[in-house]
Amino acid sequence: MISLETKLPGLHLKNPIMPASGCFGFGREFSELYDLNKLGAVVIKAATQDPRYGNQTPRVAETAAGMLNAIGLQNPGVETICTDELPFLSQFKTPVIANVAGSTIEEYASVAKRLDESGLIQALELNISCPNVKEGGIQFGKDPVLAAEVTAQVKRTVAVPVYVKLSPNTADIVQMAKAVEGAGADGLSMINTLTGMQIDLSSKKPLLANQTGGLSGPAIKPIAIRMIYEVRQHSGLPIIGMGGISTAEDVLEFLLAGANAVAVGTANIHDPFACVNIINRLPQLLEKYGFQNMEEAVGGGIRNEANISGS
Amino acid sequence: MISLETKLPGLHLKNPIMPASGCFGFGREFSELYDLNKLGAVVIKAATQDPRYGNQTPRVAETAAGMLNAIGLQNPGVETICTDELPFLSQFKTPVIANVAGSTIEEYASVAKRLDESGLIQALELNISCPNVKEGGIQFGKDPVLAAEVTAQVKRTVAVPVYVKLSPNTADIVQMAKAVEGAGADGLSMINTLTGMQIDLSSKKPLLANQTGGLSGPAIKPIAIRMIYEVRQHSGLPIIGMGGISTAEDVLEFLLAGANAVAVGTANIHDPFACVNIINRLPQLLEKYGFQNMEEAVGGGIRNEANISGS
Amino acid sequence: MMQTELTVLENNKIAEETVEMKLGINNANPATDIGNFTPGQFLHVKVGESDTALLRRPISIADIDGNGNITIIFKISGRGTDMLSKRTSGSRVNALLPCGTGYPVDNLKLDTALLVGGGIGVPPLYYLGKTLAGSGTRIISILGFQKAEHVFYKEKFAELGESIIVTDDGSYGEKGLVTDCLSKMDIDFDCFFSCGPTPMLRAVTNKLSGRPGYISVEQRMGCGIGACYACVVPVKGETGFKKICKDGPVFAANEVSL
Amino acid sequence: MMQTELTVLENNKIAEETVEMKLGINNANPATDIGNFTPGQFLHVKVGESDTALLRRPISIADIDGNGNITIIFKISGRGTDMLSKRTSGSRVNALLPCGTGYPVDNLKLDTALLVGGGIGVPPLYYLGKTLAGSGTRIISILGFQKAEHVFYKEKFAELGESIIVTDDGSYGEKGLVTDCLSKMDIDFDCFFSCGPTPMLRAVTNKLSGRPGYISVEQRMGCGIGACYACVVPVKGETGFKKICKDGPVFAANEVSL
Ligand SMILES: Cc1cc2nc3c(=O)[nH]c(=O)nc-3n(C[C@H](O)[C@H](O)[C@H](O)COP(=O)(O)OP(=O)(O)OC[C@H]3O[C@@H](n4cnc5c(N)ncnc54)[C@H](O)[C@@H]3O)c2cc1C
Numbered sequence A, B: 001m002i003s004l005e006t007k008l009p010g011l012h013l014k015n016p017i018m019p020a021s022g023c024f025g026f027g028r029e030f031s032e033l034y035d036l037n038k039l040g041a042v043v044i045k046a047a048t049q050d051p052r053y054g055n056q057t058p059r060v061a062e063t064a065a066g067m068l069n070a071i072g073l074q075n076p077g078v079e080t081i082c083t084d085e086l087p088f089l090s091q092f093k094t095p096v097i098a099n100v101a102g103s104t105i106e107e108y109a110s111v112a113k114r115l116d117e118s119g120l121i122q123a124l125e126l127n128i129s130c131p132n133v134k135e136g137g138i139q140f141g142k143d144p145v146l147a148a149e150v151t152a153q154v155k156r157t158v159a160v161p162v163y164v165k166l167s168p169n170t171a172d173i174v175q176m177a178k179a180v181e182g183a184g185a186d187g188l189s190m191i192n193t194l195t196g197m198q199i200d201l202s203s204k205k206p207l208l209a210n211q212t213g214g215l216s217g218p219a220i221k222p223i224a225i226r227m228i229y230e231v232r233q234h235s236g237l238p239i240i241g242m243g244g245i246s247t248a249e250d251v252l253e254f255l256l257a258g259a260n261a262v263a264v265g266t267a268n269i270h271d272p273f274a275c276v277n278i279i280n281r282l283p284q285l286l287e288k289y290g291f292q293n294m295e296e297a298v299g300g301g302i303r304n305e306a307n308i309s310g311s
Numbered sequence C, D: 001m002m003q004t005e006l007t008v009l010e011n012n013k014i015a016e017e018t019v020e021m022k023l024g025i026n027n028a029n030p031a032t033d034i035g036n037f038t039p040g041q042f043l044h045v046k047v048g049e050s051d052t053a054l055l056r057r058p059i060s061i062a063d064i065d066g067n068g069n070i071t072i073i074f075k076i077s078g079r080g081t082d083m084l085s086k087r088t089s090g091s092r093v094n095a096l097l098p099c100g101t102g103y104p105v106d107n108l109k110l111d112t113a114l115l116v117g118g119g120i121g122v123p124p125l126y127y128l129g130k131t132l133a134g135s136g137t138r139i140i141s142i143l144g145f146q147k148a149e150h151v152f153y154k155e156k157f158a159e160l161g162e163s164i165i166v167t168d169d170g171s172y173g174e175k176g177l178v179t180d181c182l183s184k185m186d187i188d189f190d191c192f193f194s195c196g197p198t199p200m201l202r203a204v205t206n207k208l209s210g211r212p213g214y215i216s217v218e219q220r221m222g223c224g225i226g227a228c229y230a231c232v233v234p235v236k237g238e239t240g241f242k243k244i245c246k247d248g249p250v251f252a253a254n255e256v257s258l
């Protein structure tokens, strides 16, 4: 059977499949359903400095082949996460990636530092889709200069590798990727959700209390694939790909586009066993399509393309 | 029965439903299926100065609740359109909106001028999702300065009203809307397709010959609704809304978000009678949700919100 | 908590747009697996695939019979429940179960329980009433429906004890809302249990404020298992949220803000 | 051209992953409506809804019987054909029909026609062969399949005239490709007709270049009616495209570049 072993900066994964941040809490609930040792890694819900209570409800809505969410970064704060949640996860041999959010560069850096110092995480993922309060609410993830600054500041502060999670709500994803690469990022996570809205016909109002929400699920997969494919050609950084993955076939498509590993988000909500089902199926799928190992698949769509245009 | 009559700059529509550009050719094929007089308007396939042969095939792919297309602006050129296609459409009492594309500002202006002079169209729709060859391929639709320039230049050249069709591949749709509003646009069309990709697992290559394609269909509706809702609050221009409409319920959602009329694209490909089915159903749907007329519905989602926050 | 494929044993239309469905758990041990399901818990039902209905639908346990078969009762109120209503006998239904925290029936020693239900909030009260009645509690129920055609389970509740039906338009039983009924009557009870739309719960808890009671709260859900933070409700008197799918859907009447 | 709900009359598995489906047109006049459908035309079939299978699937007319019932034969090769294969007798299938321009049978006076088909390109050749045979043309057919389990309609083609089956692995009939067969044999014919995967069409037209013939071309489609420009094929010797769904799928062998 094909080995799914995958090496990324700071991470030695037994397989390239991990739950995406926000769809898996801190792992407790899923650990009642299956052994978390099966996962390549666990990405926890975003951590902020202080506890956050999030948005009003409703927080989710169903859309065609997707969903909107506006949770609003609810989390118990980095201190509680380090004392109550991470120790629970450390009973598993699965690497933990901590997702970090903040309203200022200082908050990102201080949350990252606390997580790093806990010694309980193997990597950080910076969720830069958050509005920067100092810059009047403009998202870190929409401005390459801000994105680079937050990356550089966190890199100066921590020892573990730093993955920056890019937002797709941009006209130029390559520019964003290059900005954070230049600032020292060790890897990229992409993509986060696209901003969307649903209006309820009966109340005539946006269905989500927050009005807008992040669109995720199969609907956005073509956008994720395109962005990863583009970035792969302009950046040497490893990519954790995500956006609409629900089957092993989807994973292979992401690998061919250039992802080195993948995260599964919304699919866990539809089927809590999504990650393990994918992990079980991936080896035979890779064999079916003639791959001898994982490395052959990664970026395979691009190598192949390059050969053709070169010939 | 509720009247669907809708007035937009330069356009008096018997109903707010029109086929979207590119999904309806020049109307000939659909005229064999139903009477085009039933439509609020007809938007024709993009016109360019010279004939264009478009991209290699495959040009379309199916995605979750959507599709990708990379037709590549195939069209017989503005001259043939004016002499062979528009006269055919002029037998109907339905207003014609001509979609205009180009590689330079000069091309946009000269195509627009020829169409205007034909006397056979009632409005223009500028498809600014095209790459500008002079500016090294950057899309008009991604740069507010270029978008404003092309709008202003076309406005100087033609008498008919000019609708500018915005691309959703941007971090700030409001900025784009304001830029073209400032340059004299009479209305907005939104949204065009999102750039996406599908990779074929067997060939390991992007499925579309053009590699990337435009994502359309129900999958993108939440993004369209969000963008229209945002723009409606910052621009007084009338909006022709589109993106994933396939039912009368979808139309009402677009009206509530702030669209004054709507265009139906991909749904025609799934069901060629989509537009007429929607037109037939819309009056009873408006009644069901308690509307007395079209005006009450337009922007209803926003007015309602404003009331609530004001109380 | 488990994910399982239930088998549809019966699909009965019991009122306008209202379906009663009996579901069998395959290979389950009625004693250990189902014996500890409590009234107020729910099934998180996969009604479609990720392109047709990505989110699961929460549906309460309306009854469990001696063989460990589960009854659910639901109203066809949108696409998902419509899809579910079309599953015929023999077909499979994927569900997570049992979800949430139900009524604390084991810790309650009551003389008289008042059940106040509205519309699709009525089903879980049946399993609750049956369980309480089984341990000797006297049951009084007040059940509200929009109109006569929506009324269901009136005989079943009548078997449990005194049962009053009210309809918005008076087309069956008393006319008005369940709270009108509460105002008019002088009912003696130890604890009330209410389930229904949020405005009704708000009215009921206001009317009965200060009295011991439990309410079951509704909210749009994601995961249904406590992992995604979609389904929260504010805790009364402090900044903080509880998860309806895990800490609830049942809460003490004065615990959460509606 | 019309959009109609066809009724599934039969659904037969006739080879591995290959379905023969008989479809009835309701309220159609066999003489006027169906009488002018030509071999080579296709149905543009709505296999699902816009969230499950947005694009229609083009499937050729494989036969039309005396009652105006249409036969299609298709291979389960992906999600859409899988969905279609599950429609049982009595269910409805929404299709646009007849689509495209078929073989110009009315304008051809032939002594001998050579049919060269591969895999899912075989079905339209049956209706073509039947029509030509009906007007006195001698039919020779060379049909290629991957392996024995995929072979279908061998008796039906044998009834029309001389028929040679080739399989890639030799598990049935001759071993090899249809073009190997063309090389080995010295066949006398007036006109050839070919349908199958593009590489096969390319090989066949190369081998038979200079001979009069028609080919039926495949491409991914959008609208199927000529409005969206999805399905084009380059015209030989000039810059320009023809639409497969409208100008084709049948073209003169030297008309388009494959
Ligand atoms: C704990 C709990 C128990 C429930 N028990 C029952 C029951 O026993 N019988 C019954 O008929 N109904 C019950 N409901 C309500 C039921 O979940 C909704 O009616 C159902 O989800 C509507 O789905 P739909 O696809 O038909 O509607 P749509 O409006 O198409 O659904 C769209 C989305 O909104 C969600 N949604 C819509 N209405 C509600 C609602 N009232 N509560 C929560 N989510 C909603 C859906 O789950 C779905 O994600 C319960 C709800 C909760 C939270």
Ligand SMILES: Cc1cc2nc3c(=O)[nH]c(=O)nc-3n(C[C@H](O)[C@H](O)[C@H](O)COP(=O)(O)OP(=O)(O)OC[C@H]3O[C@@H](n4cnc5c(N)ncnc54)[C@H](O)[C@@H]3O)c2cc1C
Binding pocket: B061, B062, D042, D055, D056, D057, D058, D059, D060, D061, D072, D073, D074, D075, D076, D077, D078, D079, D080, D081, D082, D120, D121, D123, D124, D217, D218, D219, D220, D221, D249
């Ligand atoms: C004019 C014409 C006539 C045809 N007649 C027949 C027939 O009689 N019997 C038969 O078995 N097949 C026929 N085909 C091929 C058939 O259309 C495809 O096998 C089918 O569309 C595959 O759909 P899917 O959902 O199973 O596969 P998927 O790969 O899941 O389909 C994804 C998308 O690609 C398109 N696609 C995939 N393969 C093809 C293909 N070979 N040609 C065109 N589009 C494709 C699908 O239509 C769909 O839009 C014909 C094709 C054309 C163009």
Ligand SMILES: Cc1cc2nc3c(=O)[nH]c(=O)nc-3n(C[C@H](O)[C@H](O)[C@H](O)COP(=O)(O)O)c2cc1C
Binding pocket: A020, A021, A022, A023, A045, A046, A069, A071, A073, A099, A127, A165, A191, A192, A193, A215, A216, A217, A218, A220, A242, A243, A244, A245, A263, A264, A265, A266, A267, C222, C228
């Ligand atoms: C309910 C929900 C909560 C999420 N919370 C977070 C979060 O806290 N931090 C983050 O970086 N991304 C968050 N995301 C985004 C996902 O991690 C992922 O990037 C996105 O949903 C796309 O992947 P998917 O289509 O597989 O869900 C959340 C997504 C969902 C659906």
Ligand SMILES: Cc1cc2nc3c(=O)[nH]c(=O)nc-3n(C[C@H](O)[C@H](O)[C@H](O)COP(=O)(O)O)c2cc1C
Binding pocket: B020, B021, B022, B023, B045, B046, B069, B071, B073, B099, B127, B165, B191, B192, B193, B215, B216, B217, B218, B220, B242, B243, B244, B245, B263, B264, B265, B266, B267, D222, D228
């Ligand atoms: C096959 C196809 C061709 C298109 N061609 C054009 C075009 O020529 N000009 C244009 O402005 N938009 C074009 N569009 C975009 C549509 O007009 C529309 O903006 C978009 O598809 C979103 O709407 P929908 O989801 O209803 O299709 C095309 C879309 C499709 C699917």
Ligand code: FES
Binding pocket: C220, C221, C222, C223, C224, C225, C226, C227, C228, C229, C230, C231, C232, C243, C244, C245, C246
């Ligand atoms: S629905 Fe996910 S936490 Fe309750």
Ligand code: FES
Binding pocket: D220, D221, D222, D223, D224, D225, D226, D227, D228, D229, D230, D231, D232, D243, D244, D245, D246
């Ligand atoms: S499929 Fe639309 S033009 Fe042929």
